[in-house]
Amino acid sequence: MLGVPILNAISYTNRENALYHDSLGVLAGLSPWLYDRYQIFSHMMANRPGKLIEINAFKSHDVLFQDAIRNCEDVVLAEKGGIAILSCDAGRDNWNTVMGTFKSSPTLPNGAIHLLTYSTDPPSLRPLTLLDFPNAQDFHPLGLSWDPISSTLYVVNHAHNASVLEIFSPVDLAAGTATHSRTLKHPLLHAPNAILDLGAGRLIVSNDHSKWLMARRSKLLAQMETWSGIPGGSVVYIDTKDPRAEEKGKVLAWVPFANGVERLNKTTVVVGSSSMSGLYFYNITEEADGTVDLTPSGFVRTPVAVDNLSLEEKTGKLLVAGHPFAPALVDVAIRRGSCNSSDFDGEVSEKCKCNAPSWAAEWSEEGGLRVLYQGYAICGSTTAVRDGERRIGVVTGLYDRGIMVFKQ
Numbered sequence: 001m002l003g004v005p006i007l008n009a010i011s012y013t014n015r016e017n018a019l020y021h022d023s024l025g026v027l028a029g030l031s032p033w034l035y036d037r038y039q040i041f042s043h044m045m046a047n048r049p050g051k052l053i054e055i056n057a058f059k060s061h062d063v064l065f066q067d068a069i070r071n072c073e074d075v076v077l078a079e080k081g082g083i084a085i086l087s088c089d090a091g092r093d094n095w096n097t098v099m100g101t102f103k104s105s106p107t108l109p110n111g112a113i114h115l116l117t118y119s120t121d122p123p124s125l126r127p128l129t130l131l132d133f134p135n136a137q138d139f140h141p142l143g144l145s146w147d148p149i150s151s152t153l154y155v156v157n158h159a160h161n162a163s164v165l166e167i168f169s170p171v172d173l174a175a176g177t178a179t180h181s182r183t184l185k186h187p188l189l190h191a192p193n194a195i196l197d198l199g200a201g202r203l204i205v206s207n208d209h210s211k212w213l214m215a216r217r218s219k220l221l222a223q224m225e226t227w228s229g230i231p232g233g234s235v236v237y238i239d240t241k242d243p244r245a246e247e248k249g250k251v252l253a254w255v256p257f258a259n260g261v262e263r264l265n266k267t268t269v270v271v272g273s274s275s276m277s278g279l280y281f282y283n284i285t286e287e288a289d290g291t292v293d294l295t296p297s298g299f300v301r302t303p304v305a306v307d308n309l310s311l312e313e314k315t316g317k318l319l320v321a322g323h324p325f326a327p328a329l330v331d332v333a334i335r336r337g338s339c340n341s342s343d344f345d346g347e348v349s350e351k352c353k354c355n356a357p358s359w360a361a362e363w364s365e366e367g368g369l370r371v372l373y374q375g376y377a378i379c380g381s382t383t384a385v386r387d388g389e390r391r392i393g394v395v396t397g398l399y400d401r402g403i404m405v406f407k408q
Contacts, residue, residue, distance in 0.1 A: 036229060036276065037229065039277075039301065040229075040276070040277045043277065043303040043304070043324075044324075044325055044326060044327070046303075047303070047304070047324035047325045047357065048325055049325070049328070049355075052324060052325065052357055052374065052375075053374065054374055054375040054376075055371050055372075055373060055374040055375065056373055056374075056375065057370075057371070057372045057373065057408070058372065058373060058406040058407065058408055059391075059406075059407045059408050060406065060407045061373070061377060061404055061405065061406035061407070062404070062405055062406075063377060063378055063400075063401075063402045063403070063404050063405075064122075064123065064125075064402055064403060064404075064405050065116075065125050065402045065403060066401040066402035067401075067402075068125055068402075069086065069088045069112075069114055069125070069401070069402060069403065070088065070090055070344065070399075070400065070401040070402065071088055071089050071090055071091075071092040071093065071397075071398060071399055071400075072086050072087060072088040072089075072114075072382075072396040072397065072398075072400075072403055073087050073088070073089070073092075073141070073142050073143070073308075073382050073383065073396060073398055074086075074087040074141075074142065074143050074144045074194070074308055074382065074383050074396065075087070075116075075144070075310075075383050075385050075394050075396050075403075076144050076145065076146045076310070076385065077146075077310075077385050077387055078146060078148060078173055079313060079387050079389070080148070081117075081119070081173055081174070082117060082118055082119020082120070082387070082390065083115055083116065083117055083118070083119075083173050084115070084116040084118055084385065084394050085113060085114075085115060085116075085128070085144060085146055085153065085173075086113065086114040086115070086116055086394075086396065086403065087111070087113060087141040087142060087143070087144045087155065088111060088112055088113075088114055088141070089109075089110075089111030089112075089140050089141055089142075090109035090110075090111070090112075090341065091108045091109040091110060091111060091140055092111075092140070092336075092398070092399070093336040093337065093339045093340075093352070093399070094108055094336075094337060094339070094340075095108055095140055095158070095160075096158075096333060097140075097158040097163060097191070097214075097215055097216055098142070098158075098191075098193065098208055098215065099215070099329075099330070099333035100215035100219035100222060100223070100333070101333055101334075101336065101337045102215075102216075103337050103338075104160060107340070107341075109341060110136070110137060110138070110139045110140070111139050111140045111141045112127055112128075112139070112141075113127070113128040113130065113141065113144075113153070113155070113178070114126065114127055114128060115127070115128050115173060115176060116394065116403070116405075118387070118390070118392050118394065118405060119390060119392075123405060126176055127176070128171075128176055128177070128178050129176055129177045129178070130168065130178050130180060131177055131178065131179045131180065132179055132180045133166075133168075133180040134180070134183070135157060135159060135164075135166065135180075135183060138157075138159045138160055139157055139159070139166075140157060140158040140159060141155050141156065141157055141158075141166075142155075142156040142157075142158055142192075142193060142194075143155070143156040143192065143193055143194040143195045143205075143206075143308070144156075144195065145195035145196060145197040145203065146171075146197070147197045147199065149199065150169060150170075150200075150201075151169060151170040151171045151172070152167065152168065152169040152170070152171065152197075152201075153167075153168040153169070153171045153178055154166075154167055154168075154195050154197060154203060154240075155167075155168070155195075156192045156193065156194075156195060156205075157183075162185060163189065163190070163191060163192050164183050164184060164185045164189070164192075165183070165184040165185075165186070165189065165192065165195070165203075165205070165238075165240075166180065166182075166183055166184075167180070167181050167182040167183075167184060167240060168180055168181065169181045182240070184238075184240060184245060184246065185246065186238060186245070186246055186249060187247075188207075188234075188236045188238070188249045188250075188251065189205055189207065189236060189238070190207060190211045190214060191207040191208050191209045191211070191214040191215075191216070191233075192205050192206070192207055193205075193206045193207065193208040193258065193259055193260075194206045194258075194259060194260045194261045194308060194309075195261070196261040196262060196263055196269070198263070198292070200241065201239060201240040201241035202237070202238075202239050202240070202241075202292075203237070203238045203239075203240060204235060204236070204237055204238075204252065204261055204269065204292075205235075205236050205238060205261070206233065206234070206235050206236075206255070206258035206259060206260070206261050206271060207233055207234045207235075207236060207258060208233050208257050208258055208259060208274070209222050209225055209226075209232055209233055209257065210225060210230075210232030210233070210234070213225040213230075213232055225256075225257075225275075226257055226274070226275055227275070228275075229256045229275045229276055230256060230275075231254040231255055231256045232254070232256070232257075233254065233255045233256060233257050233258030233259075233273075233275075234251050234252075234253070234254055234255070234258060235251070235252045235253040235254075235255060235258055235261065235271055235294065236249055236250070236251055236252065237249055237250050237251075237252050237291055237292055239290070239291070250291060252282075252292070252293065252294040253271065253280070253282060253294050253296070255271050255273050255276075255280055256273050256274075256275035256276045257273055257274035257275035257276075257305075258271055258272075258273065259271075259272045259273065259274050259306055259307050259308065260272035260306065260307060260308035260309035260310075260320075260321075260383075261309065262309035262310060262311050262318060263284070263311070264311065264316065264318060265316070266284075267283055267284060268281060268282070268283065268284065268297070269281075269282045269284045269294060270282075270309055270318060272306035272307065272308065272309050272320065272322075273306055274305040274306055274307065274322075274323075274326075275305070277301065277302050277303070277304060277305050277306060277322075278299055278300055278301045278302050278306065279299065279300040279302065279306065279309075279318075279320070279363065280296070280298075280299055281296070281297045281298040281299065281300070282294035282295060282296055282297055283295045283297045300363065300369065302320065302322060302361070302369065303324070304322035304323055304324045304359045305322050305323045305326045306320060306321075306322045307321045307322050307323065307381070307382045307383065308321055308382055308383040308384075309321075310383065310384065310385045310386075312362070312385075312386050312387075312388045313388060314387075314388025314389055315364070315388050316364070317362045317363065317364045317367075317388075318362065318363040318364070319360065319361075319362055319384045319385060319386055319393075320360070320361045320362070320363060320369075320384065321358075321359065321360050321381045321382055321383050321384040321395065321396075322359045322360075322361075322381065323356065323357070323358075323359065323380065323381070324357045324358075324359045324374060325356065325357055328355060328356035328357065329356040329380050329398070329399075331356075332354050332355065332356050332379070332380065332399050333399070335351050335352065336352060336354075336399060338351060339351065339352040344401065348401075354379035354380055354397065354399040354400050355376070355379065356379050356380040356398075356399070357374065357375060357376055357379075358373065358374070358375065358376070358377070358378050358379065358380065358381030358395065358397065358404075359371070359373065359374045359381055360372045360373045360374075360381060360384035360395050361384075362386075372384070372408075373395065373406070377404060378395050378396075378397040378400050378402075378403070378404040379397045379398075379399055379400035380397050380398035380399045380400060381395050381396065381397060381398075382396050382397070382398045383395070383396045386408070391407060391408045392405065392406070392407055392408075393405070393406050393407075393408070394406075
């Protein structure tokens with residue numbers, strides 16, 4: 001009669017041991033993810049309000065044109081003319097498909113493209129007039145890419161019905177005009193963020209979230225994807241000159257909250273990750289069918305959530321902008337949802353102020369990562385660019401008025 005209890009005890013012990021070993025296996029499998037999350041959140045907490053160490057390696061910097069533009073996200077340089085092309089959207093306070101703000105109204109301001117002539121002293125600003133543009137009343141620009149060879153400007157437009165690419169060609173920077181040539185809606189571009197021009201109409205575009213977890217579908221699920229570091233963001237190849245461009249294309253890589261995309265040289269592409277706080281490096285190869293492929297080649301950790309990337313042509317250094325304390329930017333996005341244009345006339349109301357810190361750095365293989373700026377002069381930095389010949393650069397603030405122009 002004692003045999004049954006003994007067998008039951010042995011069976012229970014075996015199950016307990018199996019459960020213990022299974023738990024160890026799960027923990028072992030999760031340990032890289034847990035370590036990544038620990039690193040990211042520890043850096044974030046070190047940069048929380050009251051703890052952020054301010055850094056300034058600029059010779060000088062000023063926030064300009066605060067009464068003319070606000071909520072600028074991306075900027076690209078046309079260095080030959082000493083011109084910066086800015087993507088700004090006064091309607092971003094109420095309509096931001098990345099941050100999950102969807103408060104549309106008939107009075108929602110539209111975005112615009114502006115031209116900053118930084119080669120003059122002082123710099124001057126003027127709007128880029130968009131000709132023959134059927135979506136002018138539903139224009140909410142984000143990422144930009146400029147092809148000087150074909151005088152073509154590619155713009156991500158987070159329009160109300162869907163996010164699309166707007167293509168303007170030709171663009172006459174001297175005259176300040178851009179003729180709209182095409183709107184490209186593509187099934188692989190569900191949450192487009194940044195654009196890298198490869199020439200001849202070929203593009204690499206980042207999607208910041210997965211198709212099923214993007215904020216347009218569910219703000220909660222999008223936040224879960226962001227904070228967990230799930231690699232739901234994608235990097236996509238599109239050939240806009242292909243007659244079947246709306247159907248063709250391919251996914252090149254999966255990256256957690258894929259953001260800025262830049263090409264370092266003929267063989268290397270870099271993708272910034274906001275969720276993993278780092279830079280993903282890829283070898284780029286040309287395929288026989290005219291497309292490209294990306295092969296992972298490395299990762300560089302950053303102390304901030306990376307936003308957009310840019311290449312300084314003279315030195316080949318990578319310029320990186322990002323967010324030292326991302327919760328502050330999230331808080332601003334939530335508060336801004338109840339703001340309107342009158343809240344920015346004169347003194348900005350308390351609920352509409354932007355207090356998210358900014359960060360800009362340069363990276364090179366020889367010198368590694370070097371922080372150029374960390375502080376509050378501009379709020380919510382998204383892009384940093386620099387003209388290496390003139391030693392002048394620009395930093396944009398996602399929810400700030402004006403732009404930072406710096407000299408080194």
